[in-house]
Amino acid sequence: xxxxxxxxxxxxxxxxxxxxxxxxxxxxxxxxxxxxxxxxxxxxxxxxxxxxxxxxxxxxxxxxxxxxxxxxxxxxxxxxxxxxxxxxxxxxxxxxxxxxxxxxxxxxxxxxxxxxxxxxxxxxxxxxxxxxxxxxxxxxxxxxxxxxxxxxxxxxxxxxxxxxxxxxxxxxxxxxxxxxxxxxxxxxxxxxxxxxxxxxxxxxxxxxxxxxxxxxxxxxxxxxxxxxxxxxxxxxxxxxxxxxxxxxxxxxxxxxxx
Amino acid sequence: xxxxxxxxxxxxxxxxxxxxxxxxxxxxxxxxxxxxxxxxxxxxxxxxxxxxxxxxxxxxxxxxxxxxxxxxxxxxxxxxxxxxxxxxxxxxxxxxxxxxxxxxxxxxxxxxxxxxxxxxxxxxxxxxxxxxxxxxxxxxxxxxxxxxxxxxxxxxxxxxxxxxxxxxxxxxxxxxxxxxxxxxxxxxxxxxxxxxxxxxxxxxxxxxxxxxxxxxxxxxxxxxxxxxxxxxxxxxxxxxxxxxxxxxxxxxxxxxx
Numbered sequence: 221x222x223x224x225x226x227x228x229x230x231x232x233x234x235x236x237x238x239x240x241x242x243x244x245x246x247x248x249x250x251x252x253x254x255x256x257x258x259x260x261x262x263x264x265x266x267x268x269x270x271x272x273x274x275x276x277x278x279x280x281x282x283x284x285x286x287x288x289x290x291x292x293x294x295x296x297x298x299x300x301x302x303x304x305x306x307x308x309x310x311x312x313x314x315x316x317x318x319x320x321x322x323x324x325x326x327x328x329x330x331x332x333x334x335x336x337x338x339x340x341x342x343x344x345x346x347x348x349x350x351x352x353x354x355x356x357x358x359x360x361x362x363x364x365x366x367x368x369x370x371x372x373x374x375x376x377x378x379x380x381x382x383x384x385x386x387x388x389x390x391x392x393x394x395x396x397x398x399x400x401x402x403x404x405x406x407x408x409x410x411x412x413x414x415x416x417x418x419x420x421x422x423x424x425x426x427x428x429x430x431x432x433x434x435x436x437x438x439x440x441x442x443x444x445x446x447x448x449x450x451x452x453x454x455x456x457x458x459x460x461x462x463x464x465x466x467x468x469x470x471x472x473x474x475x476x477x478x
Numbered sequence: 479x480x481x482x483x484x485x486x487x488x489x490x491x492x493x494x495x496x497x498x499x500x501x502x503x504x505x506x507x508x509x510x511x512x513x514x515x516x517x518x519x520x521x522x523x524x525x526x527x528x529x530x531x532x533x534x535x536x537x538x539x540x541x542x543x544x545x546x547x548x549x550x551x552x553x554x555x556x557x558x559x560x561x562x563x564x565x566x567x568x569x570x571x572x573x574x575x576x577x578x579x580x581x582x583x584x585x586x587x588x589x590x591x592x593x594x595x596x597x598x599x600x601x602x603x604x605x606x607x608x609x610x611x612x613x614x615x616x617x618x619x620x621x622x623x624x625x626x627x628x629x630x631x632x633x634x635x636x637x638x639x640x641x642x643x644x645x646x647x648x649x650x651x652x653x654x655x656x657x658x659x660x661x662x663x664x665x666x667x668x669x670x671x672x673x674x675x676x677x678x679x680x681x682x683x684x685x686x687x688x689x690x691x692x693x694x695x696x697x698x699x700x701x702x703x704x705x706x707x708x709x710x711x712x713x714x715x716x717x718x719x720x721x722x723x724x725x726x727x728x729x730x731x732x733x734x735x
Binding site: 309 | 516598599602603604606607609610611612613614618
């Protein structure tokens with residue numbers, strides 16, 4: 221196995237005004253590895269993904285993909301870098317104005333210039349892979365349930381067979397059964413194509429299921445990382461508080477008592 | 479002292495906002511002339527901006543032409559200048575009222591629609607999704623809207639000019655007692671190419687302003703439904719003010735002695 225990380229974040233800082241979201245974050249994701257970043261709401265998990273994709277520019281620090289600087293790329297170089305990624309957004313982020321099949325085939329048509337018939341056939345194949353029937357292809361996102369939107373988002377994320385897939389809160393807002401269905405689909409997609417994945421969630425059940433390695437983000441830094449078994453065994457009070465969902469512990473929520 | 483600070487802060491914020499808008503406009507224009515071009519999106523926007531604005535622009539133009547003829551008659555009758563009504567109508571409509579009123583009506587319709595659509599895409603992460611799919615949102619969303627605005631507005635203004643002059647003709651012939659031949663003859667003899675051309679140049683500028691302000695405010699919207707609502711209001715207000723301001727500048731450019 222290659223020793224060069226697929227993704228390397230080193231000393232990444234990002235602030236919005238006086239709010240310092242990332243404060244020297246370090247994270248390596250090895251090829252073929254599935255890393256899940258856990259952490260409370262507002263700790264900067266989504267900002268981390270957007271910094272890696274350069275949707276948000278980090279203030280300082282280094283982000284490398286296969287050993288090459290990923291930030292500050294422009295034009296064709298940036299497009300080529302982005303084509304290596306797929307992403308499932310928290311609320312799916314499907315294009316309202318396009319039917320389902322065009323959402324899934326978007327990158328195939330617009331970025332890879334595939335003929336429409338071929339792109340539609342591929343889109344229907346991906347929709348079938350996430351358990352959606354062919355008749356869904358012509359519906360619009362507004363006609364879908366939350367679970368179906370997530371599946372379409374997943375189909376779009378894997379449509380171009382990317383090397384790296386990001387999952388942003390893949391099970392948030394879904395009932396436990398649908399959440400597990402999405403986890404199974406993620407596992408299926410990942411194991412079939414041996415892609416590298418980086419997921420962010422605060423759903424511990426989901427993290428246990430889809431992650432080879434878990435990293436905990438707190439106050440803008442990765443404060444702990446290890447396997448699922450190590451997570452259960454660790455005496456790190458932050459990790460213990462988080463996985464048990466306890467209000468008592470070192471992580472204090474700014475709540476004013478009534 | 480606090481008052482001076484407030485003025486200073488407001489002025490600096492204004493300069494910063496103007497700078498951000500200028501950078502956005504230059505970036506958008508640069509994407510209008512660099513491939514890839516999304517012709518399907520351009521066609522869709524031409525229909526949205528041009529075709530679907532025809533009823534509102536047509537109605538505005540015909541009533542404006544009719545009122546203009548009527549008002550000119552009652553005013554000019556005081557010094558026996560009734561015979562100049564066709565000339566007044568054609569100059570007013572082609573130089574000013576056609577482009578400005580069409581621009582303001584389209585600003586209300588298109589700036590708001592662009593700001594709402596692009597703003598909703600922003601707050602629901604659809605613009606981020608475009609980026610992850612290796613598609614530049616400036617090329618895919620913004621450039622087609624701006625090019626369509628620049629093309630569609632002059633066409634709409636040509637229609638507005640024709641219908642506005644026709645409105646004046648209706649009132650002139652059927653209410654004020656002009657003969658059809660005299661009215662048309664006076665109109666065509668007095669109309670100059672520069673009158674129409676200046677109106678079309680204004681229209682192209684207004685098309686740019688309308689789509690730019692809609693896209694700019696939508697692209698920078700935040701905070702959910704309220705943010706999209708604010709963006710929509712700001713887009714219409716700023717587009718309308720810029721239309722009126724740029725109208726003066728272009729008029730100065732064409733006709734100032």
